[in-house]
Amino acid sequence: MNIQTQKDLLRLVLGKNLQITTDAIRLISEQSDPKKALENSIQKLEPQEFLLTTTHFTKTQSISEKKIGSLFKTEVSIIQNFTKTPYADNLQTISDFFRARYNHFKKVLSPRTNNTMSLAHAEKAKGEKCSLIGIVSDKRVTKNSVILELEDPTGVLKTITTSPEANTQAESIVLDEVVALEGSMGDDIFFTNNIIQPDLPTGKHMKKLSDSSYAAFLSDIHIGSKKFLRKEFKNLLDWFNSDVESNMQREITDNINYIFIAGDLVDGIGVYPNQKDGLYETDITKQYTEAAKLLSKIPENIEIIICPGNHDYTHLAQPQTPLTKDIAPELNELNNVTMVSNPSLVNIHTSDGGGLNTLLYHGTSIDTIVASDKTFKDGYKHPEIVMLALLKKRHLSPIYSSDLVTSGQDSMVIPSDIDIFHTGHVHSNGAMNYRGVTMLNSGTWQGKTDFQELCGHEPTPGNLPVINMKSREMQLINFYKNEPTRI
Numbered sequence: 089m090n091i092q093t094q095k096d097l098l099r100l101v102l103g104k105n106l107q108i109t110t111d112a113i114r115l116i117s118e119q120s121d122p123k124k125a126l127e128n129s130i131q132k133l134e135p136q137e138f139l140l141t142t143t144h145f146t147k148t149q150s151i152s153e154k155k156i157g158s159l160f161k162t163e164v165s166i167i168q169n170f171t172k173t174p175y176a177d178n179l180q181t182i183s184d185f186f187r188a189r190y191n192h193f194k195k196v197l198s199p200r201t202n203n204t205m206s207l208a209h210a211e212k213a214k215g216e217k218c219s220l221i222g223i224v225s226d227k228r229v230t231k232n233s234v235i236l237e238l239e240d241p242t243g244v245l246k247t248i249t250t251s252p253e254a255n256t257q258a259e260s261i262v263l264d265e266v267v268a269l270e271g272s273m274g275d276d277i278f279f280t281n282n283i284i285q286p287d288l289p290t291g292k293h294m295k296k297l298s299d300s301s302y303a304a305f306l307s308d309i310h311i312g313s314k315k316f317l318r319k320e321f322k323n324l325l326d327w328f329n330s331d332v333e334s335n336m337q338r339e340i341t342d343n344i345n346y347i348f349i350a351g352d353l354v355d356g357i358g359v360y361p362n363q364k365d366g367l368y369e370t371d372i373t374k375q376y377t378e379a380a381k382l383l384s385k386i387p388e389n390i391e392i393i394i395c396p397g398n399h400d401y402t403h404l405a406q407p408q409t410p411l412t413k414d415i416a417p418e419l420n421e422l423n424n425v426t427m428v429s430n431p432s433l434v435n436i437h438t439s440d441g442g443g444l445n446t447l448l449y450h451g452t453s454i455d456t457i458v459a460s461d462k463t464f465k466d467g468y469k470h471p472e473i474v475m476l477a478l479l480k481k482r483h484l485s486p487i488y489s490s491d492l493v494t495s496g497q498d499s500m501v502i503p504s505d506i507d508i509f510h511t512g513h514v515h516s517n518g519a520m521n522y523r524g525v526t527m528l529n530s531g532t533w534q535g536k537t538d539f540q541e542l543c544g545h546e547p548t549p550g551n552l553p554v555i556n557m558k559s560r561e562m563q564l565i566n567f568y569k570n571e572p573t574r575i
């Protein structure tokens with residue numbers, strides 16, 4: 089709150105023989121151009137009126153007026169989108185998949201290592217200090233060290249950590265990721281004193297736009313489930329449309345241009361045994377019809393970008409292709425909806441200095457990472473721990489499973505030029521900034537399920553993360569207990 093601005097505004101009001109309420113002066117002083125906002129409000133006074141209130145301000149600053157007057161129109165540019173239905177895996181596609189992964193990360197890691205040798209070459213270089221680059225094919229943790237087995241196109245080599253630093257680095261290494269090891273060659277084992285992961289480039293600043301536009305993030309709405317929080321979700325939809333009372337929230341609702349939905353829009357059918365018992369709607373097309381009905385309440389000037397999750401109606405293997413017209417016709421017909429794959433890379437607000445790149449990923453691999461090592465045991469409560477690990481590995485799903493499409497290329501590599509990394513799936517909010525990237529998990533709009541109860545998971549339903557793309561600050565707005573909170 090700027091006291092000097094308020095004094096200046098008060099002077100202007102009194103100079104015109106008018107009066108103003110405390111709320112109105114505070115509200116107007118918080119605008120980007122308070123004098124203009126005051127002039128607009130004064131113009132709304134009826135001839136007999138002399139008292140300016142927040143009502144006069146509201147009249148001048150309706151959402152539609154603000155959007156039309158905005159310098160930057162909403163813009164969605166899809167950078168990476170997987171639209172081809174995968175074909176069946178075979179030994180050749182799996183081999184091509186790992187070769188593509190290895191070659192990609194070799195290029196990333198080579199400039200950062202010295203005297204890099206192929207595994208076959210290193211095996212013969214006993215006593216020599218060198219670096220290796222390979223795929224981790226086995227990991228064993230002993231009392232004082234971590235044994236990693238590396239694989240490259242020339243062979244397989246056993247390595248062992250020899251320093252406390254390398255032990256710590258090795259804790260978060262998972263199977264099938266590509267790493268560089270620095271150390272020296274022993275008899276038939278490599279002694280590792282440093283582990284290098286692909287990671288994001290250093291020195292990247294957090295990109296800030298000049299327009300005070302906001303992006304909001306949703307996931308795991310689970311329409312069709314008896315636990316879908318319909319009341320809270322409807323409150324959210326009303327909030328997008330209303331002139332909310334709180335100044336802080338009004339600034340957001342007036343300037344939201346984009347909503348990302350990171351999968352599990354509906355609960356689906358047959359996702360797990362006896363799921364039917366937990367559904368109020370067992371027809372998946374009707375689940376999507378309801379989703380379209382609800383999302384149609386979001387103002388048309390807000391772009392909605394949707395990727396599928398494991399509960400949505402598309403193949404399970406990742407990348408998952410976008411939701412089609414066949415299964416979700418009404419959703420696809422909404423003018424402001426863009427369907428993308430899981431994962432996908434989407435640029436928003438492009439005209440504003442190139443906009444921001446959002447990596448949208450449902451987050452299915454979080455399950456495999458959490459299960460891989462005790463390092464990630466808190467990953468369901470704090471998904472940002474896993475997201476950070478994925479960023480460092482520069483891979484969305486490093487551990488190989490049948491959930492990955494191996495059509496000759498590795499589509500799950502994380503590009504370096506991202507600004508926002510958005511996931512869902514674990515139904516818990518989490519956020520962290522790392523090397524210019526805002527990572528966030530957008531929680532859920534489904535209440536605690538019996539399965540979550542059984543696993544001891546504590547979901548955080550009904551929270552909406554929003555990012556101000558000018559300041560890059562993130563806020564969490566709580567619709568479950570109706571108390572706005574900050575992360």
Ligand SMILES: [Fe+2]
Nearest residue numbers: 308352513514
């Ligand atoms: Fe979910």
Ligand SMILES: [Fe+2]
Nearest residue numbers: 352397398513
């Ligand atoms: Fe999910």
